[in-house]
Amino acid sequence: MLSTYKNYLLYALPALPLALLGLPLYVYLPSYYAQDVELGLFEVGIVLLVARLFDMISDPLIGYWSDRYFPRKALMFVGLFFLLGGFYYLSHPIAGATSLWLFSFSMLVYFGWSLISIPYYALGADLGESYKQNSGYASFRELFNISGVLLALLLPYFLGVADNPAKSLTLMFSVIVILLPIILLIFFLSVHAQRVKSSLHSLKEVYTHFVCELKSSKYLFGAFFLNSFANALPATLFLLYVALVIGAKESSGILLIVYFVSGILALPFWYMLAAKFSKKRAWIVSIINAVFFFSFVPFLGEGDFNYFLIITIFSGMSLGADMALPASMQADVAQNASSPQKQLGGTLFGFFAMLTKLSLAVGVGVSFAILGLFDFSTTQPSESSLLVLSLLYGALPVILKLLAIFVLSKHKEKEYHAIN
Numbered sequence: 059m060l061s062t063y064k065n066y067l068l069y070a071l072p073a074l075p076l077a078l079l080g081l082p083l084y085v086y087l088p089s090y091y092a093q094d095v096e097l098g099l100f101e102v103g104i105v106l107l108v109a110r111l112f113d114m115i116s117d118p119l120i121g122y123w124s125d126r127y128f129p130r131k132a133l134m135f136v137g138l139f140f141l142l143g144g145f146y147y148l149s150h151p152i153a154g155a156t157s158l159w160l161f162s163f164s165m166l167v168y169f170g171w172s173l174i175s176i177p178y179y180a181l182g183a184d185l186g187e188s189y190k191q192n193s194g195y196a197s198f199r200e201l202f203n204i205s206g207v208l209l210a211l212l213l214p215y216f217l218g219v220a221d222n223p224a225k226s227l228t229l230m231f232s233v234i235v236i237l238l239p240i241i242l243l244i245f246f247l248s249v250h251a252q253r254v255k256s257s258l259h260s261l262k263e264v265y266t267h268f269v270c271e272l273k274s275s276k277y278l279f280g281a282f283f284l285n286s287f288a289n290a291l292p293a294t295l296f297l298l299y300v301a302l303v304i305g306a307k308e309s310s311g312i313l314l315i316v317y318f319v320s321g322i323l324a325l326p327f328w329y330m331l332a333a334k335f336s337k338k339r340a341w342i343v344s345i346i347n348a349v350f351f352f353s354f355v356p357f358l359g360e361g362d363f364n365y366f367l368i369i370t371i372f373s374g375m376s377l378g379a380d381m382a383l384p385a386s387m388q389a390d391v392a393q394n395a396s397s398p399q400k401q402l403g404g405t406l407f408g409f410f411a412m413l414t415k416l417s418l419a420v421g422v423g424v425s426f427a428i429l430g431l432f433d434f435s436t437t438q439p440s441e442s443s444l445l446v447l448s449l450l451y452g453a454l455p456v457i458l459k460l461l462a463i464f465v466l467s468k469h470k471e472k473e474y475h476a477i478n
Contacts, residue, residue, distance in 0.1 A: 062191075062194070066194050066195055066197075066198040067198060068245065068248045068249050069181070069182060069185060069195055069198065069199065069245075069249055070199045070201065070202040071202065071241050071244060071245055072134075072174070072178055072238075072241055072242060072245050073178075073200070073202035073203040073206060074202045074203070074205060074206035074209070075206065075237045075238040076171070076174065076175060076178075076203070076206065076238075077202070077203045077204070077206025077209075077210065078206045078209060078210045078234055078237070079141070079145065079171070079230070079234050079238075080206075080207065081207050081210040081211065081230075082210065082226060083167065084290075084293050084294065084418065085293060085294075085296060085297065085314075086223040086226045086230075087148065087223070088103070088106060088294055088422060088426065089223045089297045089298065090224055091151075092426070092436065093223070093436050094224050095151055095155055095160075097157055098430065099426045099429045099430045099434055099436070100427055100429070100430020100431070101157050101430075102157075102422075102426055103422055103423050103424075103425065103426020103430065104423060104426070104427060105160050105161050105164070106160070106164060106419065106422045106423065106426075107419050107420070107422055107423025107427075108423075109160075109164040109165050109168065109419075110168070110415050110416070110418060110419025110422070110423075111416075111419055112165060113165060113168035113172065113415055114411070114412040114415040114416050114419070115412075116169065116172060117172055117176060117408040117409070117411040117412040117415065118408040118409055118412060120133065120172050120173060120177075120408055121176050121180065121408025121409070121411075122408065124176060124177040124180055125180070130177035130178070130180060130181045130184070131177070131181075131246055133174075133176075133177045134177050134178060134242065134246075135242070135246070136173055137169075137170045137172070137173025137174040138170065138174065138238065138239060138242060139170070140166055140167070140169050140170025140173060141166075141167055141170030141171055141173075141238075142170070142234070142235055142238070143166060143170075144164070144165075144166030144167035144168075144170060145163075145167050145231055145234065146231060146235075147163040147166075148163045148164065148167060148227070149228050149230070149231045150228070150231075168415070172408075172411060175411060176408050176411050179199075179411075181249070182195040182196060182199060185249070196382075196385050196386050196388075197329075197382065197386065199385070200381050200382040200385050200386075201325070201382075203381060204321060204322055204325070204377075204378065204381055207318055208315070208318045208319065208322065210230060211311065211314045211315045212315060213229060213233065214226040214229055214230075214311060215311035215312065217229060220310060220311025220314075221307050221308055221310050223297070275391050275469070277466065277468040277470075278384075278387060278388075278391070278466070278469045279413060280465040281462045281463075281465040281466035281469065282384050282388075282410075282413055283413050283416065283417050284417075284458050284459070284461050284465060285345065285458070285459060285462040286413065286414055286417035286418070287421055287458055288454075288455040288456075288459045288462065289417075289421075289455070290417050290418045290420070290421025291421050291424075291425055291450060291454055291455050291458075292352075292451050292452075292455055293421070294421050294422050294425050294426070295425055295447065295450060295451045296451075297310055298436065298447060299447060299451045300313060300366075302436070302439055302447065303358065303359065303360065303444055303448055303451075304358065304360065304361075304362060304366050305360040305361060306363045306366075309363065313366070313367065313370055316367065316371060316374065317370050317371075317373075317374035317377065318374065318377065319374070320370070320371050320372070320375050320377065321374050321375065321376075321377030321378040321380075322378060323375075323378075324374075324375035324376075324377075324378045324379070325378035327375075328340050328341075328344060328378055328379040328382065328383060329382070331343065332383060332386075336471050337383050337386055337387050337390075337471065338387070338466060338471040340379060340383060341379055341380075341383040341384065342463055342466055342467065344375075344376040344378075344379030344380065344383070345376065345380075345459050345462060345463050345466075346463065347372065347373070347376050348373045348376035348380075348459060349456050349460060351369045351372045351373040352369065352373050352455060352456055352459075353452070353456050354369055354452075355369060355448065355451060355452025355453075356448045356449055356451075356452040358448070358452075387471070424450075425450050428450060429443065429446065429447065429450070432446050434446070434447065
């Protein structure tokens with residue numbers, strides 16, 4: 059038993075530094091380039107949307123390459139250099155950096171991240187020899203993922219730079235450039251998996267098999283996209299909303315910490331609920347919880363910090379379910395689709411990564427583009443533009459989550475997919 063948990067632990071390690079990188083890219087980077095670099099909200103939104111759309115096209119191909127041509131660890135090693143190089147230039151832009159700078163190095167970071175994360179997720183499916191082991195690898199990975207996000211919040215907060223996107227980005231690069239190579243080295247030396255031999259030859263044949271295997275999971279994919287899109291909107295607009303609507307810019311760091319701590323503390327509850335009923339039902343309950351508390355957000359204004367803190371605590375409880383339960387359900391699909399040869403692991407997780415990136419791209423593009431159309435100003439916003447910001451931050455995610463519940467309710471979860 060101890061050796062099993064040791065294997066889970068060693069596999070999960072890279073999730074922590076990858077999560078450290080994720081938060082700065084989704085929360086700090088858009089605001090930094092819109093305000094400090096002075097590209098403007100509309101331009102930043104469009105650039106990041108286009109970069110994400112180009113990037114997600116490569117995800118299934120990377121998954122296919124890792125299934126068929128290249129060892130998964132080799133792709134992760136190459137991805138490390140793309141990721142660190144791109145992130146350095148993103149966090150250290152030259153004077154007068156243009157949208158081309160943001161686009162080019164965003165693409166470099168996204169490509170490097172895909173080269174690491176897609177083979178990494180697929181490797182978890184390779185290592186698992188049973189349904190329980192697949193759930194174990196996925197659960198430990200998501201626990202380290204959430205812990206990495208929390209660490210990414212705590213470091214800027216305790217160093218007093220949480221309300222400064224430029225300094226936060228620089229700090230996170232300094233940590234990641236040391237931590238990620240060390241952890242990947244430990245991972246490469248400690249985690250061993252037999253290379254999966256695929257009997258599928260052409261890309262067309264892989265996708266034909268993929269579609270046939272996963273038709274029954276289309277509602278899961280749809281719900282996952284809608285819920286991810288709903289989560290991407292407040293993640294992108296959080297700093298702007300707290301500073302300009304609530305009027306508590308200096309408290310943005312502590313609010314983020316409270317949100318993620320709530321998610322971690324609630325995680326055991328969601329697993330118990332999933333064990334008693336099902337992963338699907340537990341996830342639906344968590345979405346309903348987020349919808350209820352977030353529905354009060356559009357009615358808040360300057361000085362309503364305490365009310366927003368309460369909403370942050372209770373809506374944050376759903377975070378653990380949002381991160382762990384879909385990942386566990388995806389692992390179930392991966393096990394079924396790949397068994398017994400496990401020949402679609404990389405392709406499958408490339409597809410999941412594509413859905414995640416599409417939701418994030420649409421989230422950034424839609425929110426910043428709409429704010430730009432309403433001439434939103436980060437220095438002297440009008441009352442009408444602040445209302446638009448509140449609706450994008452609070453109302454639109456509620457609508458999307460309600461749609462996600464409707465779609466997820468159509469997903470047929472097999473009985474043996476419940477957590478044991």
